[in-house]
Amino acid sequence: MQRFRVVRWLLLVVGVALLMVGGRSLSAQSVIAIQFEPQLAVEQGRLVEEIVQASESELFDEALDWIIAAEQSYQQGDFIAASAKIGEAIHQLKALSPSVDQQDMLALSLDLSGAISFDRSQFAEALIAWQEAADIYDVLSGTEAKDHFRQNLVNQARALQSNGQFEQACETLLRNVDLENSSCEAVSRAIVQYQDGGNLKPNEAVIIDRLIHHLATDLIDVHTRLNLGDVLRKGGYFEAAMKVLVDLKETAFELSTEDQGEILLALANTVRSQGDSQRAQAAASLGIQFSANFCPSLNNIKQSGDWPGFYNTAIDAYNAIYETFSWESEVGLKAWISWANLKLALKGLDKKTIFMHSLTPAQLSNPRLQESLLSYAQLLRCYAQAVRDAGNPKSPKATPLASWQRLFLDYLQQATNLVETIVATNQIQGNTQFLSYGYGYLGEFKEFEYNTLNSANLARKSELEQSPLLIAARGLTQQALEHAGDSALLRYQWLWQMGRILRLAPPEKSTFKALDYYQSAYAALQSLRNNLVAFNQSIQYDFRDRVEPLYREYVGLLLETEEHQKSIQQKNLKEARDVIETLQLAELENFFRDRCTTFTKQSVADFDPHAIVIYPVISQKSLTTILELPNQDNLVSKTYHFGKDSTFENVQSFEAGVNDLIEKVSLGDASFSDLEQASEKIYDFVLKKNRQAIERSGKIETLIFVSDGVLRNLPPAVLFDGQHFLIESYAIVVSPGLQLVDNAPKPEKRYQAILAGASNAPSFGQLDELSNAVAEINDIHTILSDSGHQVYPLVNEAFTRSGLETVVAERSINLAHFASHARFSSNPDNTYILDWSDKISTKSLEQLLRGQANLTENPLELLVLSACETATGDKRATLGLAGVAIRAGSKSTIASLWKVADYATAEFMRQLYEQLTQFPEISKAEALRRVQVAFYQQGFNETEDEEGEIYDNPYYWSAFTLVGNWL
Secondary structure, eight states, X not given: OHHHHXXXXXXXXXXXXXXXXXXXXXXXXXXXXXXXXXXXXXHHHHHHHHHHHHHHHHHHHHHHHHHXXXXXXXXXTOHHHHHHHHHHHHHHHHHSOOOHHHHXXXXXXXXXXXXXXXXXXXXXXXXXXXXXXHHHHHHSOSHHHHHHHHHHHHHHHHHHHHTTOHHHHHHHHHHTTTOTTOOHXXXXXXXXXXXXXXXXXXXXXXXXXXXXXXXXXXXXXXXXXXXXXXXXXXXXXXXXXXXXXXXXXXXXXXXXXXXXXXXXXXXXXXXXXXXXXXXXXHHHTTOOOOSOOSSOOOTTSOOOTTHHHHHHHHHHHHHXXXXXXXXXXXXXXXXXXXXXXHHHHHHOOOGGGOOOOOOOHHHHHOGGGHHHHHHHHHHHHHHHHHHHHHTOTTXXXXXXXXXXXXXXXXXHHHHHHHHHHHHHXXXXXXXXXXXXXXXXXXXXXXXXXXXXXXXXXXXXXXXHHXXXXXXXXXXXXXHHHHHHTTXXXXXXXXXXXXXXXHHTSOHHHHHHXXXXXXXXXXXXXXXXXXXXXXXXXXXXXXXXXXXXXXXXXXXXXXXXXXXXXXXXXXXXXXXXXXXXXXXXXXXXXXXXXXXXXXXXXXXXXXXXXXXXXXXXXXXXXXXXXXXXXXXXXXXXXXXXXXXXXXXXXXXXXXXXXXXXXXXXXXXXXXXHHHHHHHHHHHXXXXXXXXXXXXXXXXXXXXXXXXXXXXXGXXXXXXXXXXXXXXXXXXXXXXXXXXXXXXXXXXXXXXXXXXXXXOSSOGGGTTSOOOTTHHHHHHHHHHHHHHTTOEEEEEEGGGOSHHHHHHHHHHSOOOEEEEEEEEEEOSSGGGOEEEOSSSEEEHHHHHHHHHTSTTTTTSOEEEEEEEEEEEOTTOTTTHHHXXXXXXXXXXXXXXXXXXXXXXXXXXXXXXXXXXXXHHOTTSOHHHHHHHHHHHHXXXXXXXXXXXXXXXXXXXXXXXXXXXXXXXX
């Protein structure tokens, strides 16, 4: 009996070892530890002991039977049965008396349970099982137990990563290379510093020693670093990911062909992700995206950055992997699908890339390929879209209708057939996540087909013939929702899809039925915002195509009115306001790939009864301006419709009008009459109908604009009502949302100010010299010092990152003024301040100013950037301005939206600080307003510069904008 049991056990281990790194020999010792003490024994005691032994022996045998059966079901792809069987085995093993062998087999069973759960996409359950197994391995002795513990950490990291917990996954993997209490961010900083040849801090030196100087020594170490490279990539730490993966090829032993392929694929994915990141930032500059686009076209994205170069390199890498490993291998199939998807996105329809492969039954049922197979189906669907777009009758190169329609339906049918196979496979395997995706994709294909046939105006397709497509789309999407469970990531996609499908019904039946689904989709998306990076990569990098349109469509529905209604319902107005604020926050978090600090949102009247918040909301059909008035619970709104009888025929002409005004005011070469005329058109459309409501609200001193779309690049101060600029009547503030505003009142404290600037720094390169920057710093120094404030100047060569670090480390700075070139962009990599020798990124600025002493007790009250400009042509450039303000931890930020003449800027800043110091009782917004009005009305104190210029033009004063707290 003893020998038979051990043989069965060893046979079991051979099967289970396929799931793990390295096999292990199990002990041939008795699995029942008999404790025999003859001096105490009596006959009755021996009988009881024998009964217990026999009972436990039978339970152990039964547990082994269950484990063998579970492993066999798992290998056959019947994950539901495997899960039930391994659960029974674990239950029986836990009922046995603890022993080394019982614990050893229990850990092995938990490992198998985790693998089964993982392949069913039950990542939380897999993590629990693997963590429980790790606890057992941690107390078992011997090299084998240690190796199983190390491999278990890799498994845990995979589960954490699949569950969107990237930081925890990284920390888990770093434990395997003796870097406990470290993080991916720390690893990235150390590797970048090392590769740049900089001085390493002690903790950075340890990281480099463990990861770079010591190469992988065994297969577990290889898998640890391979997964670490993937986590670094998904966190946006591309340079560190590349270094870890490139070094991984140089191991102390020969890698298997499969492992070599996985490393090459990880390197190709990292290159692609670099392109994805840059392409996403370039796409963000295009402005509002109103509708979802599941096959992003790259044709209209400007060639900023090097995303095409990264994509072409990735295409070559994927092709090389495919040619080396062939279609039949996992690595080869994944590489080909990635290659074909990227080729289509980058270069459009190409006869050479239309060639499709047949999939084998083994590939179709492989749980490790299901995600790639869904990507393959999406590729086929995108080919159908490319065929449709090429056959568009409006296209100058349109193909004959019948020709493109046949090819369109052929690709869509191929995609449908593949997804139906995926659904059938996962019904057997019990993977509810892939079932949900499968049904969701099938529903989207029906929606897509309906929209395509409708837009093509095919006469032979009657409404009755098309309606089954909508019925099928609704039914499939409902099935996707039923299999989504509690997954917010899945639910938001299918709830949104259901809302879109319902809107395709006749208008009188669609809008308000769809609204419920949009509301639920928005709520699910909100629950994901806590970890935006947890989105799969396509959603993270396609925020503009896959996330923003949900907000836009939902707001559009909320602001629609039924025929019998004269105004929008209050609950809908308030929800629309909140959604727009949330969208602004989501954009910033996507901009940083990180969470923003938020504050409890209050009514403005709670802390400033003389302020009004204005939300201009742009939709495809109209612009609705919402007002939040003091001492009034109800919101006020006015809608301005686009149309042939309107000032602006459509949203595009409105955006063109705003951009025309921005160009006129920022270049400073337009006549007053031209500028006022262009400004009045925008004012009439945005604010004119609401002006009476503002004036009836009592003593209003400040207008806070939470602007939308193209309006974010326009300083509201320059809006002209036909007689006066808006700044003449009100102080103006811009905000990305009140939940991002620290509304604490200005403290009665002296400033401790850091003043930094340079006139002609080496970092300026081809940029203009700021000949008055040092004079600006000196004037402000004098004004602040004379008023009893502490000042720490850093001028020219002293203005370096190390100089800033020294000052902020020793003092509680609450005012920071930078008189140097700075740039705002929708791309964080192109948002920076120039010091004497280098760029200070938003991240570096955050580390500098948030790392100062006593930040909580003495926060940064005011950040001033006097020589900034926004990126030309970037419709979301002010995202960078808001980002700088938030990252720096400043309650208030004053910055210029374009570079103003150097001498005028110096004078403007001198007057601003005179207002701030001589009239401490006024708000920062009022101080800024007084200087702007003085420039406009008095023509720069009626003085002229050496060229005889009068500084009353809005070019000189409207560029300066206050973001954040205005008190």
